[in-house]
Amino acid sequence: MKTISVDIETFSSVDLGKCGVYRYCESPDFEVLLFGYSIDGGEVQIIDLVCGEKIPPVIISALSDPTITKWAFNAQFERICLSRFLGFPAGTYLDPTGWHCTMVWSATLGLPLSLEGVGSVLGLEKQKLQEGKSLIKYFCVPCAATKSNGGRRRNLPQHETEKWETFKAYNKRDVETEIGIQEKLSKFPVSDTEWDNYRLDQIINDRGITLDMDFVKQAICCDEVTKTRLRSLMQNLTNLENPNSVQQMKEWLADNGLETDTLGKAAVAELIKTAPADLGEVLSLRQELAKSSVKKYTAMENVVGSDGRARGLIQFYGANRTGRYAGRLIQVQNLPQNHLPDLEDARNLIKSGLFDAVDMLYDSTSGVLSELIRTAFVPKDGSRFIVADFSAIEARIIAWFAGERWRMDVFENGGDIYCASASQMFHVPVEKNGVNGHLRQKGKIAELALGYGGSVGALKAMGALQMGVLEDELQPLVTAWRQSNPRIVKLWWDVDKAAMTAVRQKTATETHGIRFTYQSGMLFITLPSGRNLVYIKPRIGVNQFGSDAITYEGIGGTKKWERIESYGPKFVENIVQATARDILAEAMLRLSTSGFEIVMHVHDEAVLEIPSGISSVDEICRIMAEKPKWANGLLLSADGFECKFYKKD
Known part of the structure; x- marks a missing residue:
């Protein structure tokens, strides 16, 4: 056998x-x-x-x-x-x-x-x-x-x-x-390497991570108390039988002179800006009531095992276009960030059942509960968490592939890529919290939105307008970023050409250390790690702009098997994110081989459960940042911190 x-x-x-x-x-x-x-x-x-x-x-x-x-x-x-x-x-x-x-x-x-x-x-x-x-x-x-x-x-x-x-x-x-x-x-x-990665993934899922169920239960209780209070306030203000009803609320607003077709999150936020004070109060209450901060706490109750640990939270190869890991059950890949300066104090108030104090001290109890979701993950007794993640990993990888020297110099010298990008775009020195510091935010928005061919629409989707960028600044921002990163722009279109050549001529070609091969009715993009990204039944079609483009079969936005359109910048996004995944997978294998126990990982971050007094953040980050043999010239860096419950530093 x-x-x-x-x-x-x-x-x-x-x-x-x-x-x-x-x-x-x-x-x-x-x-x-x-x-x-x-x-x-x-x-x-x-x-x-x-x-x-x-x-x-x-x-x-x-x-x-x-x-x-x-x-x-x-x-x-x-x-x-x-x-x-x-x-x-x-x-x-x-x-x-x-x-x-x-x-x-x-x-x-x-x-x-x-x-x-x-x-x-x-x-x-x-x-x-x-x-x-x-x-x-x-x-x-x-x-x-x-x-x-x-x-x-x-x-x-x-x-x-x-x-x-x-x-x-x-x-x-x-x-x-x-x-x-x-x-x-x-x-x-x-490959044997991928089966090694799969085995480690299963070990991490089997190990699980401890949940502070006393805190989780109190958070759910607090949410119910808060929602009951908010519903009562809304009923008093509107006399509606069910203020949660979209139809009833729209009719009530119309009767009071405020017409709206929708009560979606974005629409309510806009209405509040111009609504009369009494209507604005009702809309604000509705906004607060609509927050779903408790859903992940409920998921924790569903998932937790008899030993207080949650298991099976990570899906290996969950994103099959890139091979990245995906979240399951509690969905740890999309946890809300925490920004409260007194995070631990707020957590203690919830855990102690002091809900009135939370309501008195904070603008939004639902907002507090949302920010505290991460803190439900705790190390087992006698241990603490060390959380380590790669610094600006995608920005480093795309600069490495493209050979964008000024960006690589920033990373080599320990600089801030958002400041450096703003400086490159606006031709002035930019320092965080210093000279021209206001431009850093524009550099950050541009970095996050424009690296994979994004334009004005991508900036808007990233929230540029909400962050204070004016509408007529958007296109100049796109132009400035592309002019500052000519090698990245060249990478997009070199990749586009290589992929098109491979499909059109059913041959193999290469650019920027990436190999493109057509075989058995599939397009293979071979990464520097040796792993392949695969696109099924590719062919050349015409895109919405009338230009030639590659289409292939896969699971699309409808969650069904369909023909999907792609082009150079999108392929580059897949390549960069897949390479980041390979770097994380190798780092986790090194950590595991060194005897460290990973209990969770989120995007480019690993959460380790370490016995008290053993090992250090510096040691973990050093192992994380070791360069793979196949990544000659890539500059990696990892940052980390210790904590007694999971959080963003």
């Missing part, structure tokens, strides 16, 4: 979508129903565990044998569920060594993150059975107790024997589909 392909069907009363697989398996009623497997691509066998069949001992042994490769689509689910089935104690799981994921393999080639989607795109002979969703709903989740079903809350094989046989066929087909994917993708194997 060299490989075994596995697919299981399970039951649990815990909502998998809300709580994640780790919490799902902790339910007392969790059960593995069917175990489908194939050895070395042979005939699929189905073990009906509900009806008393047993998994052969040789297969049980294989599940923990690192020399035998276990394949599954979304292998994390099978590995964690089977850990519980095999009797592993809470918080411990099968070693991910030897476990490979067909979903990850598919993602490395730009394919969907669903078994059904991959099978469809690849045109597999044996596709996932369509009736699967209804079968899962019938057998895998609790049912409503009714007179007709005798008041039962779960459907078993004896309740629908025909359905059960179909369910077994569905389980078998899933294994067959997974094997079909492996066969189809065999020409494009995943």
Whole structure:
């Protein structure tokens, strides 16, 4: 036995979508129903565990044998569920060594993150059975107790024997589909380095991170108290039965002389600026009431395990265009920032239940709760967090690719890229909080919005107008930035030309150390790390401006498989972000090999749980900033700090 392909069907009363697989398996009623497997691509066998069949001992042994490769689509689910089935104690799981994921393999080639989607795109002979969703709903989740079903809350094989046989066929087909994917993708194997990255990702997800649940519960309670008070105030001011109702509120505003088509966040913010004082007060209350600061706290309650740790928060290769990690469940990749100068004091007030004090001391209780979300993540007893992140990583990478020397000099000398960019654009010295310091903000906006071909629209989307930039300053800002960064602009169009040549001539070409290859109906962009970005079925089309452009197939803005348009600056964005991902992945492997425990990572930042008195921020940052062998000339830097709860420094 060299490989075994596995697919299981399970039951649990815990909502998998809300709580994640780790919490799902902790339910007392969790059960593995069917175990489908194939050895070395042979005939699929189905073990009906509900009806008393047993998994052969040789297969049980294989599940923990690192020399035998276990394949599954979304292998994390099978590995964690089977850990519980095999009797592993809470918080411990099968070693991910030897476990490979067909979903990850598919993602490395730009394919969907669903078994059904991959099978469809690849045109597999044996596709996932369509009736699967209804079968899962019938057998895998609790049912409503009714007179007709005798008041039962779960459907078993004896309740629908025909359905059960179909369910077994569905389980078998899933294994067959997974094997079909492996066969189809065999020409494009995943590198050993990526499997090492995947294994570390699984270790980090298995380890989890502690949540301060006393604080979380008080935050949820505070939110409810605040919302009750705000609703009461709005009812007193408007006499509306339901001041949350958009229709009722729009009618009330119209009756009081203020017409509006929408009560969206941006619209309400604009209305407040010009509304009469009494209407402005109501709109401000509505704005406060609409804040969703409590949603992530509720997600924490759903996800937390019996040992107080949240697991499964990171999705490996979640962004399959670049291979970057994505957030799941609590969505740690989009946590609100914290700016309160007295963050710990505010946190203590919430945790102590002193909600009236919070209301008295701060302008917005909802705003405080939002800023405190990060602080719910805490180290285990006897440890502290060290948080380390790369400094201006994307700005460094794009300057390195483009050879934009003045930018690289800034990084080499430890300068501030926003000040330097403003200085380059406006031809005057700019110092943070010093001479021409007011221009730094314009430099920052330009840096964040314009590096990947963005123009006036990108500046607006970045909030330039809200930050005080005038409308007639936007185009000159774009022009000034591009004139200051001619090599970056050249990089965009050199990449565009190279990609077009590869697709049009079905050949290989190279620019700026990046290789472009057309093979098997796919465009491969090979990064300096050796990893490929893959664009399926590329072809030359005509864009909205009447120029030639590359289109390819992938998951687009509609979240469906569709044809997507791209061009040089967009490819550059993918290349830069993918390279930043590779640098982070290598850094995390180095940290792990050095014995450090990563409990979470967000964008270009790693959060480590370190025993008190052991190691230092400088040591962590030094390891983080080591330059990969393939990145000759790239200037890396990492900053870090210690904290007793997670926050932005």
